[in-house]
Amino acid sequence: MPVPVLLARGLPVLALASLLLAVPDAHAQRVSARDRAKAEALQQRMGVAEKRYTDALLRVANADPKAAGEADAALEDMEDVLSECVGQKGCQMSTLLATYKRLLKRDADAEGDDSVADEAGDTLQADPDHIGPLAADVPEAARAAALLNDKRHAFDSMVEYNPxxxxxxRRWLTDMRPALLTSYENYQNVRAVMWPEWEKRGLPEALLFGIMAKESNGRVHASSRAGAAGLMQFMPATGRRFGLGPDGTGFDTRFDARSAAExxxxxxxxRMRQLNNNIELSLAGYNGGEGRALRVFRQGGGQSFWVDSVYSEFPAETKDYVPMVIAAAWIFLHPQQYGVEFPKVNAQPATVRLAKSTTIYELTIxxxxxxxxxxxxxxxxxxxxxxxxxxxxxxxxxxxxxxxxAGLYTRNCVSGPRADLARTxxxxxxNAAIVRPSAASFTGSVAVGGVVPVAAAEASVVGTAPTAPVVAPRPAAPRAQPVRSHKVGKGETLGRIAAKFSCDVPTLARANGLKAPAYSLRQGQTLKLQGCGN
Structure with a gap:
């Protein structure tokens, strides 16, 4: 990664600044109203230049070719401000230098982390999340959420810690330990968009993690044979009740992390409101059906999930689901107690503007x-x-x-040997590896015995000359022309079709009226193979 601009220029400027420190600040000078106004203008210029520089660093991380020049211009403006501050009464040099020092420290931190820090804390914004009002959205679990507080270690007041x-x-810590750690790592990368939705509704983060770990292991595109989909495994009908489903572009918002969390x-x-804030029964309803959970709750007079007459009313899957979710949540809150060291994940959100067309497979490489x-x-x-x-x-x-x-993309994916290798x-x-020799190139021989002319053979049989004319051999069939159309098969995407026929993706998309970025195809659709090599 290129050395941040400020680090490359910082030493000369700080050397200049050390000479400027001899200039007295405003408290040691008599300052007129006009001088104060000029000093304040310089302070404002420094603030504007600082923001320009910060914005330019983010653009550098996103491979903007003009960003480095913008950063240099911002630094030059800062240097001009420092120079003018020398001769301006009321200008507080120490304040201006503090700005420069802050930028220098942040650049050093970014260089040490091999990434460009997003100090502004930008939220994920490339894909607008599904947002819609949800009815009866009341934080019924506020009391339970207060209990589930790792600092107070009161999780045991919320659920029964039983065998x-x-x-x-035990299962999470033995054969399922890899799944637990993978779930945690996946959760950390989507936490910035999921946890706030639970937090503002008064629900505990550990429970969010427990459900997600059991349902999907933190894989956004997880789906079940029964039709459940997404991180939180919503069935289609239930998803529609809470604003999830196809959004008109072909995308199912059950796969969107923020929408699923909300x-x-x-x-x-x-469920908590119906079931008297009983976590176990609420989880049983989440997995085994809300109608069943409510019926069992009413029939049992609000008894615990673990009472035999209640427990026996649920299917085996639900009997497994409830303790596994709670167990994952428990470990999430108390990892040290069980010797668990969760992976450290650098998951500070950022965005990347692609310098060239690509795929997630290519970026991964x-x-x-x-x-x-x-x-x-x-x-x-x-x-x-x-x-x-x-x-x-x-x-x-x-x-x-x-x-x-973002930092690795700038370093490895925009240009250079790694980028070239990934594209290759x-x-x-x-198919390009399969050798298909043509008939014309065949040079072998086949032994067929003695050759007898057809006419002579017929004469020897019937004793007369042949009466039928000799049929001339058919000319060789012309070679097949390159395929000009293709019928979309099950599971095929435009990227796979383009790779199969050596197509230019934008040309192929335009020829068939496909819109970026989804390039949605349907099974059985016929594509014109325009811009394709074979």
């Missing part, structure tokens, strides 16, 4: 795996659920990422 929960903890928090609060065990494919997919892994994303698109991904691998076509 079923202990057995669940809907699940509202849904769980609805060129980014590498620095700072992570499994690379960045899952992070990119979770943060950008609208894009298929092999679907082409046009240049100029703003995608969601983290500050580390992503466009490699298996």
């Amino acid at each position: 079923a929960i202990q057995a669940g903890i 809907a699940s928090a509202t849904y769980l609060n609805e 060129c980014l590498g795996s620095q700072g992570t065990r499994d690379g960045y494919m899952r992070t990119l997919r979770n943060l950008n659920p609208r894009y298929e892994a092999d679907g082409w994303i046009p240049a100029g698109t703003l995608i969601n990422a983290t500050t580390r991904i 691998l992503i466009t490699a076509d298996l």
